[in-house]
Amino acid sequence: MIQVEGLAFSRQGRRIIEPLSFTVPDGSVWGVVGPNGSGKTTLLRLLYGALSPQAGVVRINGQPLDSLARRVIARQVAVVTQGENSESGLSIADSVMLGRIPHRRMLQCPSARDYQACADALGRVGVAELAERPASQVSGGEAQRALIARAVAQEAEHILLDEPTNHLDIRHQHEVLTTVRELGSTVVIVLHDLNLAATYCDTVLLLDGGRSVACGTPSEVLTAAHLEPVYRVSVDVLIRANGRPHLVLSERPLPHLSDSERKTA
Template sequence: MRLELDRLSVVTDGKALVRELSLDVPDGQVVGLVGPNGSGKSTALRCVYRALRPTSGTVRLDGEELPRLPLRHTARAVAAMTQDGGVDFDFTVEEVVALGRAPHLRGNQALGDRERDLCARAMDRLDIGHLAHRGVLTLSGGERQRVLLARALVQEPSILVLDEPTNHLDVRHQVDLLSLLRGSGLTVLVVLHDLNLAAAACDRLGVLSRGRLVASGAPADVLTPQLVDDVFGVRASVVPHPLTGDPQLLYSLDPTR
C-alpha cells in the first residue's frame, strides 16, 4: 500500500510544527524521517495514524484521502508504535500483543486459533515468547518496546508507522528490529535519531528541519557532511560500510567547533 503526505501542515497555538510536507512512501519500502528534536517528525506521524488532524494538506493511502476512509479501515491498514504507547495496566505480555487483533474482531469476540498462532509467532519473532505470562509493567524498557512492536505486527497492517522504535533496545535487538523491517514487505514510515541505523535500514530518507523537508532521497545521496552540519550542527565524515556500502557517519567530538 502506498502512503503519501501531500503538502501537510500542522499549526498549533500560532506555531507551525510541520510546514507543507510532501513525502512519498512507495509500497513495500522503508522510508525514514530524520531531523533534530522539535523538527516535526512525530507530529507528521500522528497525522498518518489519525491521532492529529492536519491544519492543511492531506494523507493518502493508495490515492484515497485518509479523512474519507472509515476508521475501522484505517485501523486495520495502519499500525502505529508511538513514543508514548506504553501500557498503564499490568496486563500480561500475551494480552497486550493480542490487542493488536482488536480492529479485526467484533465486540468481545474471542481469539480464534489463527489469532493465537499470529500472536505466538510475533512474540517468538521479537524474542519475547518466554515473557508471555509476565506482567508488562515488570519488563525493562527494551522488552516493552518489543512487546509493542509485536502488537503492531499481529494487526497485519499494510502500513507500519514507528516513532523511535529502537529506543531502549540493546545493539542485538536494534539490528534484529531493523532487519525485520527490511524483510517485512510492509510499507514503513519510521522516525530514527541514529543516522547510521537510518542509513542501514531505510530505502529512502526525508530530512526535516524546523518543520520543513530540506532533503529526501537515498541515504547515500542525503547524508552528506554539509547536510549533517547544516541541519544537525555536527561535523561528520561519511564513509561506506565495509560490508554493505551503506553510508556511515564518523562524528567529530571537537568541542571548539
C-alpha cells in the same frame, strides 16, 4: 502506499510542519530523521490521523485518511508511538493480542488465527519466552519489543514507528529493525540514530524546523553538506562495502554556522 500532498500543520499560530509532499511506495522502508523539535513525531501523528492538518491531505492506498473510519485505518495502519507503555494489568501475550482487535467483531473471542498471529509476532520480535509475564514486570527494552510485536500481530499493510529502538541494546536494535525490514510492509520510522537509518532505510527524509531539507536514498541525504547545517556538528562519511554510508559525528560544534544560516541552509 502512503501519499502526502501539501501537508502542513500549525499550533498556536506557529508552523510546526511546512508544506510537505512525498509518496512512500508499497513495501519500502522510510526513515524520518532530524534534531529534536524538527517535526518528526508531529509528521508521524499526521500520517495516522492523531492530528488533523491545516492544509493538505494524507492518502492510504489512494483513499484520503480523513474519509476512513478508525477501524478501517487500524486494519491498514499499525502504530508504535514514542514513550508508549504496555498495559500494566495484562500479560505480554494479552498485550500483543490487542493488535488483533481490528480483525474481530465487537465482543468476539479471539480465534485460532488470532492466537497464531500473536505467537508468530512474539517469536519474530524475540519475546516469546515472556508471553506469560505481566507487562509491568519486564524491562523497558522488553516492553518496547512487546509493543512492536503487537504492531506485527496487527498484520497491517503500513507500520508507523516512532523511535522503536528506544531502550534497546545494540543487538536488539538491529534484530528489531531487521524484522521490520523483512515484514514486507510499507514502513515509516522516526529515528534519531542516523547510522541505523543509513543501514535499514530505503529512503531518508531529513527534517529541520518542520521543513524538508533533503529526501532520497541514504547516500544522497546523509552527507556532510546536508547534516552539518542541521545538527551543527562535524560529519565524516565513510562508505561501507554494501555502498551504504556510515557516519562519524564529531562533538566539535561548527561555530561558523549562525542560526539564520542554519535555517536557510
